[in-house]
Amino acid sequence: xxxxxxxxxxxxxxxxxxxxxxxxxxxxxxxxxxxxxxxxxxxxxxxxxxxxxxxxxxxxxxxxxxxxxxxxxxxxxxxxxxxxxxxxxxxxxxxxxxxxxxxxxxxxxxxxxxxxxxxxxxxxxxxxxxxxxxxxxxxxxxxxxxxxxxxxxxxxxxxxxxxxxxxxxxxxxxxxxxxxxxxxxxxxxxxxxxxxxxxxxxxxxxxxxxxxxxxxxxxxxxxxxxxxxxxxxxxxxxxxxxxxxxxxxxxxxxxxxxxxxxxxxxxxxxxxxxxxxxxxxxxxxxxxxxxxxxxxxxxxxxxxxxxxxxxxxxxxxxxxxxxxxxxxxxxxxxxxxxxxxxxxxxxxxxxxxxxxxxxxxxxxxxxxxxxxxxxxxxxxxxxxxxxxxxxxx
Amino acid sequence: xxxxxxxxxxxxxxxxxxxxxxxxxxxxxxxxxxxxxxxxxxxxxxxxxxxxxxxxxxxxxxxxxxxxxxxxxxxxxxxxxxxxxxxxxxxxxxxxxxxxxxxxxxxxxxxxxxxxxxxxxxxxxxxxxxxxxxxxxxxxxxxxxxxxxxxxxxxxxxxxxxxxxxxxxxxxxxxxxxxxxxxxxxxxxxxxxxxxxxxxxxxxxxxxxxxxxxxxxxxxxxxxxxxxxxxxxxxxxxxxxxxxxxxxxxxxxxxxxxxxxxxxxxxxxxxxxxxxxxxxxxxxxxxxxxxxxxxxxxxxxxxxxxxxxxxxxxxxxxxxxxxxxxxxxxxxxxxxxxxxxxxxxxxxxxxxxxxxxxxxxxxxxxxxxxxxxxxxxxxxxxxxxxxxxx
Numbered sequence: 001x002x003x004x005x006x007x008x009x010x011x012x013x014x015x016x017x018x019x020x021x022x023x024x025x026x027x028x029x030x031x032x033x034x035x036x037x038x039x040x041x042x043x044x045x046x047x048x049x050x051x052x053x054x055x056x057x058x059x060x061x062x063x064x065x066x067x068x069x070x071x072x073x074x075x076x077x078x079x080x081x082x083x084x085x086x087x088x089x090x091x092x093x094x095x096x097x098x099x100x101x102x103x104x105x106x107x108x109x110x111x112x113x114x115x116x117x118x119x120x121x122x123x124x125x126x127x128x129x130x131x132x133x134x135x136x137x138x139x140x141x142x143x144x145x146x147x148x149x150x151x152x153x154x155x156x157x158x159x160x161x162x163x164x165x166x167x168x169x170x171x172x173x174x175x176x177x178x179x180x181x182x183x184x185x186x187x188x189x190x191x192x193x194x195x196x197x198x199x200x201x202x203x204x205x206x207x208x209x210x211x212x213x214x215x216x217x218x219x220x221x222x223x224x225x226x227x228x229x230x231x232x233x234x235x236x237x238x239x240x241x242x243x244x245x246x247x248x249x250x251x252x253x254x255x256x257x258x259x260x261x262x263x264x265x266x267x268x269x270x271x272x273x274x275x276x277x278x279x280x281x282x283x284x285x286x287x288x289x290x291x292x293x294x295x296x297x298x299x300x301x302x303x304x305x306x307x308x309x310x311x312x313x314x315x316x317x318x319x320x321x322x323x324x325x326x327x328x329x330x331x332x333x334x335x336x337x338x339x340x341x342x343x344x345x346x347x348x349x350x351x352x353x354x355x356x357x358x359x360x361x362x363x364x365x366x367x368x369x370x371x372x373x374x375x376x377x378x379x380x381x382x383x384x385x386x387x388x389x390x391x392x393x
Numbered sequence: 394x395x396x397x398x399x400x401x402x403x404x405x406x407x408x409x410x411x412x413x414x415x416x417x418x419x420x421x422x423x424x425x426x427x428x429x430x431x432x433x434x435x436x437x438x439x440x441x442x443x444x445x446x447x448x449x450x451x452x453x454x455x456x457x458x459x460x461x462x463x464x465x466x467x468x469x470x471x472x473x474x475x476x477x478x479x480x481x482x483x484x485x486x487x488x489x490x491x492x493x494x495x496x497x498x499x500x501x502x503x504x505x506x507x508x509x510x511x512x513x514x515x516x517x518x519x520x521x522x523x524x525x526x527x528x529x530x531x532x533x534x535x536x537x538x539x540x541x542x543x544x545x546x547x548x549x550x551x552x553x554x555x556x557x558x559x560x561x562x563x564x565x566x567x568x569x570x571x572x573x574x575x576x577x578x579x580x581x582x583x584x585x586x587x588x589x590x591x592x593x594x595x596x597x598x599x600x601x602x603x604x605x606x607x608x609x610x611x612x613x614x615x616x617x618x619x620x621x622x623x624x625x626x627x628x629x630x631x632x633x634x635x636x637x638x639x640x641x642x643x644x645x646x647x648x649x650x651x652x653x654x655x656x657x658x659x660x661x662x663x664x665x666x667x668x669x670x671x672x673x674x675x676x677x678x679x680x681x682x683x684x685x686x687x688x689x690x691x692x693x694x695x696x697x698x699x700x701x702x703x704x705x706x707x708x709x710x711x712x713x714x715x716x717x718x719x720x721x722x723x724x725x726x727x728x729x730x731x732x733x734x735x736x737x738x739x740x741x742x743x744x745x746x747x748x749x750x751x752x753x754x755x756x757x758x759x760x761x762x763x764x765x766x767x768x769x770x771x772x773x774x775x776x777x778x779x780x781x782x783x
Contacts, residue, residue: 039642133767332627
């Protein structure tokens with residue numbers, strides 16, 4: 001009797017939550033659906049009123065605006081699609097270079113924060129605090145108007161050692177310039193490397209069978225050396241020449257020229273993100289158990305070797321997840337380019353919107369672009385993260 | 394003699410321990426001397442600080458009507474009073490606090506004289522100092538009158554009431570002259586936008602976090618979708634969406650002014666990040682807490698409201714403060730969508746014919762304002778964290 005009652009009660013209890021769950025979800029779904037419908041209806045009415053039918057046909061019309069710098073040839077007579085493509089390439093350029101530079105600076109500053117040298121430690125702290133506690137947009141405006149545009153004219157430009165020119169048109173640095181021989185060189189090297197990998201695998205197999213460790217690296221290295229030799233004999237030329245900027249008749253030619261806008265965005269984004277990465281690196285290194293360092297010292301490892309082989313690989317496990325979110329921040333923050341007139345994807349899309357009034361389409365394109373970039377970065381970083389995690393046996 | 398010796402020892406240990414440390418130290422000193430000398434030379438002889446002193450009011454409150462400025466001061470006084478009261482309650486007696494207040498007063502007085510502030514404002518600043526001291530003293534005395542649990546309950550409500558009163562003071566209505574939102578500029582707008590959006594995004598963020606943790610598939614999917622899409626977009630994109638799309642998806646006769654649209658954008662944006670922070674807090678609450686509450690016979694709503702959420706929110710206070718700092722900095726992006734907050738007003742000051750090209754002075758000055766706020770908030774949050782940790 002009692003058990004029956006209990007059963008009934010528990011059954012009721014089980015039933016009512018299930019009803020609740022279904023009902024609750026249905027209500028939320030209805031609510032969201034209602035809001036979506038309401039917004040969609042208003043959107044159609046408003047777009048009809050503004051005479052802007054939805055569609056991506058406008059991408060195939062002439063853009064009619066110039067873009068300050070383009071990695072691929074672009075003229076104002078080109079299509080909107082090409083203009084947006086140029087913008088995307090510009091975005092990717094600044095993100096790619098920025099990610100590499102910010103990692104290097106961030107790790108350096110993070111290690112400096114833990115230096116035994118009082119002055120170095122406190123300078124790094126000052127850097128981190130100042131950069132982290134002011135808005136990035138303000139820093140970008142400062143770099144652009146107060147630093148890069150305030151540089152002297154080309155005739156009076158600042159020349160740093162190593163042929164680095166700084167003037168109000170931007171920065172000119174020495175850069176490698178490909179010669180016609182680059183294709184032959186590339187082909188030979190690809191073949192050589194492929195051969196080397198094959199040989200290395202064969203030698204490893206050999207080693208496993210015979211237990212003879214000699215010549216493991218000789219054959220693969222020999223293959224690569226051979227490919228280099230063949231390439232140089234064939235072309236009688238280096239694959240790339242160092243081109244240094246030169247001042248000729250009031251104009252800088254040669255080298256790699258970075259515009260003021262690109263340089264501002266790169267410097268601003270890099271230094272700002274590096275301040276956050278420095279703190280992440282510091283936290284990661286301090287999270288490694290003291291005993292690890294002491295054990296490495298007891299084994300007679302030098303401080304630098306201890307850092308490289310013992311501390312850093314362990315710190316990396318703590319560092320990588322927050323580092324990913326900083327990488328994502330850098331990628332997203334590159335959209336601030338619009339404030340200083342660098343034609344990234346956001347700036348080009350914004351111009352497109354101003355000219356065509358296609359708010360919905362431009363917004364969808366922007367969302368798709370940034371979500372794809374974010375997704376790609378987190379995917380790669382998650383793969384990397386998985387590869388460095390401790391493998392539990 | 395002994396002191397000289399110990400100083401020498403300290404230097405030997407901390408600056409010149411090895412040859413490369415010596416090299417680094419010398420390099421740093423060279424850098425500091427070069428940079429410091431250049432900056433000092435520029436600041437004292439080349440810079441024209443009049444661009445700041447002439448436009449100080451514009452920077453702080455923008456075009457808020459001069460006749461109504463008392464409302465801003467009273468609002469500030471209220472905030473200062475409640476802040477120092479809470480500080481007094483939370484903080485154990487500490488000579489450092491009094492010293493800090495005295496130093497802050499001294500510096501602001503010095504700044505006021507240096508920037509040629511009129512006597513009325515000087516009186517107001519003095520009144521703020523007085524309010525701070527009285528508030529702190531009151532906060533120290535309060536625990537003997539009321540028991541701590543009561544205090545903990547009243548302080549958040551006190552903050553909430555203050556917040557509403559300040560908004561009323563600024564916007565007007567109900568007996569005082571209304572001030573349209575386009576006259577809110579400068580630092581005033583920056584602070585207002587940051588505070589309003591974090592407060593408004595709070596309920597949305599908590600709901601999203603609960604939705605993401607829920608075992609109901611539809612609710613979870615919707616929450617995850619919202620959070621991840623917003624977090625994948627740059628803020629400027631979200632603000633663009635709020636400025637351009639909101640008028641399109643709402644009926645044509647409903648006109649939102651750009652401040653409201655910007656607040657909507659910031660709120661949607663920060664709710665997604667807040668949700669992730671709150672989710673972290675929810676995960677930190679041990680499962681045993683829920684089970685114990687179930688054993689006591691509480692239903693799931695009560696478990697959430699009385700047991701889980703209070704602990705979760707308490708655990709994420711530092712993260713939320715960090716997010717507030719981020720949001721405070723991010724309000725500078727509003728200048729791109731046409732709002733005249735601190736960065737926006739700097740741009741309009743720089744277009745005044747008298748001060749063309751004075752970028753460095755203006756940007757350094759507003760950078761200092763941003764820095765002071767962010768640094769102070771993060772210091773306060775570190776203290777709070779220590780207090781909560783005990």
